[in-house]
Amino acid sequence: xxxxxxxxxxxxxxxxxxxxxxxxxxxxxxxxxxxxxxxxxxxxxxxxxxxxxxxxxxxxxxxxxxxxxxxxxxxxxxxxxxxxxxxxxxxxxxxxxxxxxxxxxxxxxxxxxxxxxxxxxxxxxxxxxxxxxxxxxxxxxxxxx
Amino acid sequence: xxxxxxxxxxxxxxxxxxxxxxxxxxxxxxxxxxxxxxxxxxxxxxxxxxxxxxxxxxxxxxxxxxxxxxxxxxxxxxxxxxxxxxxxxxxxxxxxxxxxxxxxxxxxxxxxxxxxxxxxxxxxxxxxxxxxxxxxxxxxxxxxxxxxxxxxxxxxxxxxxxx
Numbered sequence: 664x665x666x667x668x669x670x671x672x673x674x675x676x677x678x679x680x681x682x683x684x685x686x687x688x689x690x691x692x693x694x695x696x697x698x699x700x701x702x703x704x705x706x707x708x709x710x711x712x713x714x715x716x717x718x719x720x721x722x723x724x725x726x727x728x729x730x731x732x733x734x735x736x737x738x739x740x741x742x743x744x745x746x747x748x749x750x751x752x753x754x755x756x757x758x759x760x761x762x763x764x765x766x767x768x769x770x771x772x773x774x775x776x777x778x779x780x781x782x783x784x785x786x787x788x789x790x791x792x793x794x795x796x797x798x799x800x801x802x803x804x805x806x807x808x
Numbered sequence: 809x810x811x812x813x814x815x816x817x818x819x820x821x822x823x824x825x826x827x828x829x830x831x832x833x834x835x836x837x838x839x840x841x842x843x844x845x846x847x848x849x850x851x852x853x854x855x856x857x858x859x860x861x862x863x864x865x866x867x868x869x870x871x872x873x874x875x876x877x878x879x880x881x882x883x884x885x886x887x888x889x890x891x892x893x894x895x896x897x898x899x900x901x902x903x904x905x906x907x908x909x910x911x912x913x914x915x916x917x918x919x920x921x922x923x924x925x926x927x928x929x930x931x932x933x934x935x936x937x938x939x940x941x942x943x944x945x946x947x948x949x950x951x952x953x954x955x956x957x958x959x960x961x962x963x964x965x966x967x968x969x970x971x
Contacts, residue, residue, distance in 0.1 A: 687899070687902040687903060687906055687968075687971055688899070688902075688968070688969040689969065689970065689971055690969075690970050693970060693971060712830050713829045713830055714828075714829055714830070714831070714835040714898065714899070715835075715899070715969070739835070739836075740830060740831070740832045741831075741832035741833060741835070741836060744832050
C-alpha cells in the first residue's frame with residue numbers, strides 16, 4: 664500500500680514536470696531527443712528574440728500540400744548576435760532551413776542547432792553548454808519535413 | 809496547466825520586462841550581479857556559521873567574526889534582490905509555476921525566518937561571545953540550519969534552469 668502511494672506520488676511529480684511550458688530555461692535533454700534529428704524548411708511567421716532562448720516560428724509545407732506551424736527554439740539573442748545572426752538579419756516571410764532535434768514530448772517543437780539563412784549563411788542556433796549534441800545532425804540523417 | 813495569473817502577465821508585459829527579455833547584454837549582466845550577490849551573501853554567512861560551529865578560525869573571537877561578516881552578507885542580499893526581481897519579471901510567464909522556483913522561495917523564507925529567530929533570541933547576547941565556551945548551543949543550531957537552508961536556496965535556484 665505504502666509503495667503504491669509512493670509510486671503514485673512520483674508519477675504525479677513526473678506528470679507535473681512534463682506539463683511545464685518549454686519556454687522556461689532548460690537543458691537540451693530536458694526537452695529534446697538527440698535520437699530524433701529533423702530538418703525543417705519553412706517560411707518565418709514570427710520571431711521571438713528573447714532570453715534565455717529565442718524562438719523562430721515557421722510555416723512548413725508538407726508533402727500533401729498542407730502546412731504545419733513549427734517552433735524552432737534557439738540560443739539567446741546575445742549568443743546569436745555574436746555568431747553573426749543579428750536581429751535585423753531575418754524578417755517575416757523569409758524562408759529558413761533549420762536542422763535540429765524533435766521535442767521528447769512530441770508536438771511541433773524542435774531545437775534549432777543549425778539555421779541556414781536566406782542569403783545562404785549558416786549559423787549555429789545551439790545553446791552553448793546545454794548538454795545537447797554540439798553539432799547539428801547531418802542533412803542526410805534528417806528527414807526533411 | 810492552469811491559467812497564468814493576471815499579475816504574472818502584467819509583470820511579463822511591462823516595457824522594462826520586455827526590454828530585459830530581449831536584451832543582448834543586460835540579461836547576462838544581471839545574472840552576473842546575481843552570482844556576485846551569492847558570493848557575498850553565502851561567503852559572509854558561511855564564514856560566520858562555520859566559525860560558530862568551531863570549524864574555522866579557532867583563535868578569532870566568534871563575536872568579532874559574526875559582526876564583521878553580517879554587513880557583507882546583507883550587501884550580497886541587496887544585490888540578489890535587485891537582480892533577481894527583474895530577472896523574474898523578464899520571464900514571469902515561463903517561471904511563475906516553476907517547481908524549483910517555488911521550492912527556492914519556500915527555502916528562502918525559512919532561511920530569513922531562521923535569521924529573524926536567531927537575532928530575536930540568542931544572538932542578542934552576541935557581544936559576549938569572546939570564546940567558543942561563551943557561544944550557546946542554540947546559536948550553533950541556528951548556524952547549522954543556516955548553512956543547510958542557504959545551500960538549499962542556491963541548489964533550487966540553480967535547478968530553475970534545468971527543468
